[in-house]
């Protein structure tokens with residue numbers, strides 16, 4: 772299949788890559804941009820392991836082609852920490868032991884960072900509804916819920932202080 776040149780804005784940097792039109796965004800991020808933090812589980816939109824932020828909205832990177840993401844602002848899990856300085860959501864995951872094998876974690880982090888930045892004012896039922904879009908085989912979810920609620924409370928406190 773003939774390849775095409777695509778310019779992708781990932782984590783604030785431009786990646787000029789040459790890809791096959793059939794390559795998913797997840798594959799492009801991992802194989803062409805070297806950003807292997809985005810994981811692949813089911814590869815058909817069920818598990819959420821591949822979740823990234825597209826124009827500020829969580830999206831399954833296995834469900835869109837890389838070429839379709841040209842012109843969009845793409846954020847991956849690599850955007851969260853700055854060196855050893857972890858993102859507050861990552862710190863909340865650490866505090867609450869919200870991961871075990873960690874395979875699902877990048878997807879949960881991008882789902883929650885993106886969604887809670889947009890709206891940290893969710894009640895417990897809405898938080899569980901949000902988290903239900905992603906699958907975790909290890910944790911039983913309770914600690915992920917606790918970490919998400921902790922981070923949302925932090926965001927709410929920041930906003931009420933501003």
Ligand code: FES
Nearest residue numbers: 812813814819833
């Ligand atoms: S790998 Fe994309 S949803 Fe499972």
Ligand code: FES
Nearest residue numbers: 871873907908909
């Ligand atoms: S921590 Fe292992 S799949 Fe979620």
